Amino acid sequence: xxxxxxxxxxxxxxxxxxxxxxxxxxxxxxxxxxxxxxxxxxxxxxxxxxxxxxxxxxxxxxxxxxxxxxxxxxxxxxxxxxxxxxxxxxxxxxxxxxxxxxxxxxxxxxxxxxxxxxxxxxxxxxxxxxxxxxxxxxxxxxxxxxxxxxxxxxxxxxxxxxxxxxxxxxxxxxxxxxxxxxxxxxxxxxxxxxxxxxxxxxxxxxxxxxxxxxxxxxxxxxx
Numbered sequence: 001x002x003x004x005x006x007x008x009x010x011x012x013x014x015x016x017x018x019x020x021x022x023x024x025x026x027x028x029x030x031x032x033x034x035x036x037x038x039x040x041x042x043x044x045x046x047x048x049x050x051x052x053x054x055x056x057x058x059x060x061x062x063x064x065x066x067x068x069x070x071x072x073x074x075x076x077x078x079x080x081x082x083x084x085x086x087x088x089x090x091x092x093x094x095x096x097x098x099x100x101x102x103x104x105x106x107x108x109x110x111x112x113x114x115x116x117x118x119x120x121x122x123x124x125x126x127x128x129x130x131x132x133x134x135x136x137x138x139x140x141x142x143x144x145x146x147x148x149x150x151x152x153x154x155x156x157x158x159x160x161x162x163x164x165x166x167x168x169x170x171x172x173x174x175x176x177x178x179x180x181x182x183x184x185x186x187x188x189x190x191x192x193x194x195x196x197x198x199x200x201x202x203x204x205x206x207x208x209x210x211x212x213x214x215x216x217x218x219x220x221x222x223x
Contacts, residue, residue, distance in 0.1 A: 027060055027062040028060060032066065033068060034069045035067075035069040035071075036083075036087050036123075037083035038087075065094070065111065066095075067095055071087075090118075093114070093126060094107075096140045114126045114129050157172075161175050
């Protein structure tokens with residue numbers, strides 16, 4: 001990816017996939033993959049995405065925020081974030097906020113606060129967002145210290161079985177969330193192979209933001 005450019009990925013499921021009856025109407029799933037220290041992502045969240053909470057459109061949207069855009073897992077299981085180790089920290093913090101407060105209005109208020117600080121170049125003050133939003137810090141800080149942000153991808157099957165509410169299939173038997181014997185926990189650090197300056201300002205968002213909107217059959221590109 002060229003320096004100074006951003007990829008925002010949206011996944012939308014066409015409304016034609018659902019029945020048109022008002023009784024059976026379902027919310028439109030919208031997933032956003034983003035980078036916590038990317039200035040363009042922060043600008044989009046604060047100045048654009050926030051509007052759906054103000055105008056009530058959130059009532060028909062199932063919003064899924066994934067703070068992991070453009071991060072990479074290296075051969076030694078280390079995670080590299082495009083904007084450096086601080087972005088890895090905030091990716092984890094915001095992912096923990098989403099887990100700790102499943103209500104989208106709650107975790108978005110916290111994420112909005114953090115991303116506002118990013119735009120003000122004060123992201124190291126992210127913990128102030130607990131008091132600003134009135135949300136309890138314990139759940140997020142406990143999550144962060146637990147290693148949740150290490151992206152334990154090798155145990156993905158166990159996470160699926162743990163999250164499923166129905167009767168578990170036989171394939172879930174014996175799966176646990178213990179670390180694989182092949183993993184080395186002392187290598188779980190974040191290092192950046194490439195860094196771009198998070199203080200870059202946006203002069204023309206429409207020219208610098210590339211959006212990929214995927215419906216059930218068509219992909220649209222906007223730049």
